[in-house]
Amino acid sequence: MTTQEEQTRAGLRFPAGFAWGAATSAYQIEGAVAEDGRGASIWDTFTRTPGRILGGHHADVAIDHYHRYREDVALMARLGLSAYRFSVSWPRIQPGGSGPVNSKGLDFYKRLTDELRRHDIDPWLTLYHWDLPQELEDAGGWPNRDTAYRFAEYAAAVHEALKDHVHTFSTVNEPWCAAFLGYASGEHAPGRREPENAIRGAHHLNLAHGLAVQAMNARRVGGCVNLYAITPATGSERDLDAARRIDGLQNRFFLDALLMGRYPEDVLADLSMELDFIEPGDMRTIGAPIDVLLVNYYSRFTVSGEPGGRASAAAAPTDSASPWVGSEHVSFVSGGRPVTAMGWEIDEGGLVEILTRVAREYPPIPMVISENGAAFDDVLVDGRVHDPKRQAYVRAHLAACRQAIDLGVPLEGYFAWSLMDNFEWAWGYGKRFGLVRVDFETQERLLKDSALWYAEIIRQNRRHEPTDS
Numbered sequence: 001m002t003t004q005e006e007q008t009r010a011g012l013r014f015p016a017g018f019a020w021g022a023a024t025s026a027y028q029i030e031g032a033v034a035e036d037g038r039g040a041s042i043w044d045t046f047t048r049t050p051g052r053i054l055g056g057h058h059a060d061v062a063i064d065h066y067h068r069y070r071e072d073v074a075l076m077a078r079l080g081l082s083a084y085r086f087s088v089s090w091p092r093i094q095p096g097g098s099g100p101v102n103s104k105g106l107d108f109y110k111r112l113t114d115e116l117r118r119h120d121i122d123p124w125l126t127l128y129h130w131d132l133p134q135e136l137e138d139a140g141g142w143p144n145r146d147t148a149y150r151f152a153e154y155a156a157a158v159h160e161a162l163k164d165h166v167h168t169f170s171t172v173n174e175p176w177c178a179a180f181l182g183y184a185s186g187e188h189a190p191g192r193r194e195p196e197n198a199i200r201g202a203h204h205l206n207l208a209h210g211l212a213v214q215a216m217n218a219r220r221v222g223g224c225v226n227l228y229a230i231t232p233a234t235g236s237e238r239d240l241d242a243a244r245r246i247d248g249l250q251n252r253f254f255l256d257a258l259l260m261g262r263y264p265e266d267v268l269a270d271l272s273m274e275l276d277f278i279e280p281g282d283m284r285t286i287g288a289p290i291d292v293l294l295v296n297y298y299s300r301f302t303v304s305g306e307p308g309g310r311a312s313a314a315a316a317p318t319d320s321a322s323p324w325v326g327s328e329h330v331s332f333v334s335g336g337r338p339v340t341a342m343g344w345e346i347d348e349g350g351l352v353e354i355l356t357r358v359a360r361e362y363p364p365i366p367m368v369i370s371e372n373g374a375a376f377d378d379v380l381v382d383g384r385v386h387d388p389k390r391q392a393y394v395r396a397h398l399a400a401c402r403q404a405i406d407l408g409v410p411l412e413g414y415f416a417w418s419l420m421d422n423f424e425w426a427w428g429y430g431k432r433f434g435l436v437r438v439d440f441e442t443q444e445r446l447l448k449d450s451a452l453w454y455a456e457i458i459r460q461n462r463r464h465e466p467t468d469s
């Protein structure tokens with residue numbers, strides 16, 4: 001499918017200036033964990049804890065991006081990307097999470113962003129993609145309010161050093177995951193199972209976002225949320241209540257905070273805990289104006305509040321508790337759709353649903369899809385990876401983006417997750433999300449069929465850029 005008419009038919013023609021991107025994160029790709037003064041992060045510790053990562057994998061080398069970034073930017077250029085979303089490793093910049101900056105750490109991101117700009121690729125910088133300096137965790141981690149202030153200092157330092165290299169800064173990637181997988185379910189680092197502290201952590205992650213927005217005073221700043229479409233399993237009162245609760249914790253807790261400076265009342269009531277850690281003025285800080293909302297979207301949840309509900313296939317890979325603080329009774333059931341290798345149901349309609357919802361229910365805000373993609377069990381055959389399912393996934397979700405634009409959503413870009421196969425957190429190297437295959441032994445990179453296809457879609461769109469509307 002290459003001609004312009006075919007693209008139009010498939011709903012894959014986008015307005016001029018639409019950002020064509022791919023995304024990664026520091027810990028998942030960089031490796032070089034002990035180089036140039038980098039300190040330890042909670043993921044270094046977590047991956048060393050027996051039983052926390054499938055296969056006992058760690059990311060000491062990961063896909064060696066720290067040394068191969070030039071080659072990786074060249075791959076991005078081959079794809080024709082106009083934007084690249086990456087994250088900065090906090091412990092490279094401040095090895096212990098506070099105090100003077102480590103210039104060697106910053107230099108890496110200067111080299112990377114220079115290289116991107118040389119190829120006309122717009123760097124989208126994320127400040128925090130879950131690799132908290134271990135020293136800050138030792139001091140209490142995200143449940144400790146002080147971490148939010150440390151984050152604002154770190155953000156200001158990164159902004160100061162890179163503001164001439166980077167146009168768009170974003171704060172915390174998926175605060176839901178950082179708080180609830182890190183401190184309630186224990187699936188992610190630091191692996192604590194302390195429900196109330198997860199809520200504290202969530203609030204302090206939001207506060208960190210707001211403080212950083214203020215401290216950076218950046219030209220263009222964004223916040224990032226992972227949103228799910230959510231359906232009740234049936235029309236029963238319990239199922240409807242389950243849907244309200246999960247939507248509340250997953251979506252509204254963060255959207256309401258970032259975009260309206262408040263928490264939803266019903267969610268606070270579900271928590272039934274003392275909320276004295278929300279201090280006067282916090283909500284105003286958290287609601288500090290931003291320029292763009294980064295939305296990560298993967299799937300739809302179908303939920304039930306009926307007793308004895310059975311969890312769906314998309315359960316955690318390792319022994320962990322419920323992340324759903326205050327709503328632990330809710331079960332996640334199959335919605336009957338095809339799933340990816342993660343067991344995540346494929347539902348591009350959910351993407352249209354969440355985008356139109358944000359546009360309808362919140363103050364106007366430009367958005368980008370900052371992550372979207374799928375893991376499948378790729379097979380290498382004669383030097384090729386035929387991955388029609390990934391291609392179909394991206395195609396369907398891009399068409400959903402186009403549909404959302406047609407419905408009036410101010411959507412300005414799409415970042416595929418991920419540029420390359422990488423370290424998928426508790427799943428280790430077992431799940432491949434990349435458009436680019438990586439041989440984890442030799443570090444060889446290879447464009448999968450989906451990458452070649454994506455490159456063609458980008459090429460067609462960018463070719464017509466100047467005259468598009």
Ligand code: FCB
Nearest residue numbers: 025173174177417424433
């Ligand atoms: C998101 C994370 C990203 C990656 C994808 C699959 O939740 O932000 O790092 O793990 O899921």
